[in-house]
Amino acid sequence: MGTVIRDATAILMDAATGSTPVTRSLRVDGGRITRIAPEVRTEDGDTVIDGRNRLVCPGFVNAHTHSWEYLAKGRYDNLPLELWMLYSYPILGARPLPPDLVRLRSLLFAVESLKNGVTTLVDDVLETPGQDFAQLDAVFDAYETAGVRANISGHIINRPFVDTLPYVPDLLPADLLAEVRALPVPTTADYLGFSAEAFARYRDRAGGRLRYMLAPSGPQRCTDDLLAGATELADAHGAECHVHVLETKTQAVTGREFYGTTLVEHLRRIGALSPRTTLAHGIWVTDRDVEILAENRVSVSHNPLSNLKLGSGIAPWRRYHDARVTLGLGSDGCSSSDTPRLHEVIKSAALLHKVTDPDPDRWSSADEVLRAATLGGARSAQLDAEIGSLEEGKRADLLIYDLDTLAFAPWNRPDLHLVYSENGSSLRTVMIDGEVIVRDGRVTGVDESALLAELRERLPEIRRDQDDLDRRNAAFHEPFEAMYRRCAAENVGVNRWAG
Incomplete structure (x- = not known):
């Protein structure tokens, strides 16, 4: 028995029609799209969906997010990245989160994402002070239950x-600097061994719907051998290697101070760029950086909401397109953008880049943004052969919208209404x-009300722990702010701020 969607308005995102709406019928069998045509046969036992007054499109890919920030949604404001991280990624005092709370957090995140049309998550999960398999299992378990791809x-x-930022060691009190440097850090062998075990542990999880990926935090936060080793291991397993690069001007200064070059050039020199690499953010890149990314077929996940909220800057959207760099769209974490809802990201990406150039031919278009939210994100996740467009043979990850609503009235161009x-x-x-x-x-496999009830019950303890961590890590605020202001005043050869 299959499913047939009959006579729908469809945005296929395929090579022939792109984001142009067409009228099509679709047949789904065994989890895949088996037929797309003006008319599709039905068989006894099929589920038939009337597609009239409906819009069908590929599910969205959130190409960069952090589910683990969900419990800090709506907590911070007016903090640039380097100061925000003091509180959302506490340096001192963090205790391992129990797996049952990790599972609750992940389910809440998945439910909110799914209800906004996100069918695939690229979830960069960090646990402080470190991640173990019980915590990682909890994320996989939650996503298997929710039904999301990830x-x-x-x-x-x-x-x-403190050694991942310029100037900070000279600004911190000696005792605080010594305390941080005394904390244990994983070795390259530790991480690559953990990741090799993770690939074996999660192979074919949920029928291949859930996959492990590597995520060295950034070139300034990881040793060169780890970055190169993670790139090699990702290539060996056909997996994504996800790295934060040049999100802020401070990171542009960091590249110069640490390596005498840009962070992108440094990654190239050490062999840590490949077609399986995705850079999160990529704002403060030079024109040569963009060329290097294109030459190495690296993808970039664009996160306009968090870039705006943290004051990080505006990514060079048109330069990336001119160089044919694959772009995906991400919500980033729920503490930096305060939402996992990709509709908000799509609209912000479509609008933001219209104020960066007076030439309307160089503005972001609805087609480009929809492509980034679907095929571009799928390409960055190493999943474009399976998802990202509605085509025969691909997995049936799709969305069905009611066109008989105020959002789509007065029924002009469905693609523009969608964006x-x-x-x-x-x-x-x-x-x-x-x-x-x-x-x-409603998410069919999850009791949303029960999740919210459990969260309310646990909130007093969660907030008490968050308040304690904020107080303890506030000791870093003044030195980090001094570092931030010094970097903001320096000339790095590009400017990604506006106004």
Whole structure:
């Protein structure tokens, strides 16, 4: 028995029609799209969905996010990245989160994502002070239950945090500097061994829907041998290697101070760029950096909401497109953007880059943004052969919107309504591997009310721990702010701030 969607308005994102709406019928069998045509046969026992007044499109790929920040959503404001990280990624005092709370956090994140049309998560999971398999198992278990597709990482920092930023060691009190440097950090062998075991442990999890990926935090936060080793291991397993690079001007200064060059050039020199590499952010890149990324077929995940909220800058959208660098879209973490909802990301990406150039021919287009939210994200996740467009043979990860809503009235161009008018409120059905995961606004395999009730019960303890960590790590605030302001005043050859 299969599923047939008959006579729908469809945005296929395929090579022939792209984001141009067409009228099509689709057949789904065994988790895959088996037929797309003006008319599709039905068989006894098929589920038939009337596609009239419906829009069908590929599920969205959140190409960079951090589910582990979910418990700090709505907690911080007006902090640049380097100061925000003091509190959301505490240097001192963090205790391992119990696996049951990791599972709750991950389920809440998955539910909110699914209800906004995200069918694939690139989830860069960091646990402080470190990650173990019980915690990572909890994320995989949660996502298997929710039904979402995901790349799930072991995120790693293997340098003392105070040694990942320029000027900070000279600004910190000696006793505080010594305390941080005394904290244990994983070795390259530790991380690569953990990751090799993770590939074996999670192979074919949920029928291949859930995959492990490598995530060295950034070139300034990891040793060269770890970065190169992670790139090699990702290539060996056909997996994504996900790295934060040049999110802020401070990181541009860091490259110059630490390596005498840009962070992108440093990654090239040590052999840590490949077609399986995705750079998160990539804002403060030079024109030569963009060329290097294109030459090495590296993807970039663009995160406009968090870049705006943290004041990081505006990524060079048009330069990336001119160089044919693959772009995906990410929400980033729920503490830096305060949402996992990709509709908000899509609209912000479509609008933000219209103020960076007076030439409208160089503005971001709805087609480009929809491509980044689907095929681009799938390419960055190493999944474009399976998802990202509606094509025969691909996995049936798709969304069905009700066109008879205010968001789509007065029914002009559905693609423009989807980008600029829709916020997820018209979404009626989410399918992943041909299974209905969201029906009429409810995730079918999860009791959302029970999750929220459990969260309310546990909030007093969660907030007490967060408040304690904020107080303890506030000791770093003044020196880190001095570092930030010094970097902000320096000339790095490019400017990604506006106004």
